[in-house]
Amino acid sequence: MNKTIGFIGSGNMGSAMIGGITSSNLVSPENIIVADLNEKQLDKVKEIYGVNITTDNLKIAKKCDIIVLSIKPHIYPMVIEQIKNDIKEEAIIVVIAAGKDIEDTQAAFGRKVKVVKVMPNTPAMVGEGMSAISPSKEVTKEELEEIISIFESFGKAEVVSRNLMDAVTAVSGSSPAYVYMFIEALADGAVLEGMPRNMAYKFAAQAVLGSAKMVLETGLHPGELKDNVCSPGGTTIEAVATLEEKGFRHAVLAAMEKCADKSREMSK
Structure with missing residues (x-):
């Protein structure tokens, strides 16, 4: 250039x-x-x-x-x-x-x-x-x-x-903070199970990195990729069911809505 x-x-x-x-x-x-x-x-x-x-x-x-x-x-x-x-x-x-x-x-x-x-x-x-x-x-x-x-x-x-900029703020501009919280929570869970903290952060962060790369590079729907990990009666579906019970999706959606609302407010 x-x-x-x-x-x-x-x-x-x-x-x-x-x-x-x-x-x-x-x-x-x-x-x-x-x-x-x-x-x-x-x-x-x-x-x-x-x-x-x-x-x-x-x-x-x-x-x-x-x-x-x-x-x-x-x-x-x-x-x-x-x-x-x-x-x-x-x-x-x-x-x-x-x-x-x-x-x-x-x-x-x-x-x-x-x-x-x-x-x-x-x-x-x-x-x-x-x-x-x-x-x-x-x-x-x-x-x-x-x-x-x-x-x-x-x-x-x-x-x-331009009308999508508030949505962009919620889904990518601010979302690294949500992802860091998720990584921290994953690591805390691993520590609770006896894993050393530095090792827990490495496992958690790499799992998130690899999962994101799978979405981008395979072109498969995230739901399909999730289903591929969930064996019938297995460990993963047990965890997924608990996340659903505790309102995981709703919490994310509510947070993004608040983020977008704040972005609109700041633009006034």
Whole structure:
């Protein structure tokens, strides 16, 4: 890609994206600029990835073709106010914060800038992210393909309609937290049965990783994969029956509904 990419913010998600882009050779490190007020964090990013760094957001605005706002939602207004008069005419603004949509971003810039709303998730840090992408109408097909390629450099990406972003927040943006709770519970159960904790985490995490890979790579329905493990009168169906009795599915559905409701509330 023959574009200069700028990151305003170098926290976990920004660093994960930078790592994915550089490791895939999608963009060379010299064409990436990272801005942050935290000079210690900037030095770390430069040392690891070899990118350009600055504490001046205007350098990003003036030089970059794609600008990723990888900052906390409450900082968006201040940063946009700083850079809005200095970005390139055809610059693409990538918004990754929850509660920040295309219309809000364009309103903050005071004009119909090119905006791509993206909902990534933290597994991007290990190259297994899932990102939902929704562009404004000003973004061309070719530009959208470039944005997709960026997010596919550290996982998978899908273009979705804007009305699905709250569902995306619930099913992939926030769901790593639910999965970590499940892994922790599985490990606790193994410890209860006498397994050392470090070993329990390894068994539990690998089981979840392998199960997810089975869904993605076989194309089989999760219910069919579940049935394949449940022998008649066996141990697994006993466990499944107990999960159903205790409201496992209902708890997950209720949690996702609350998550999506909060996402909608934050967008108002």
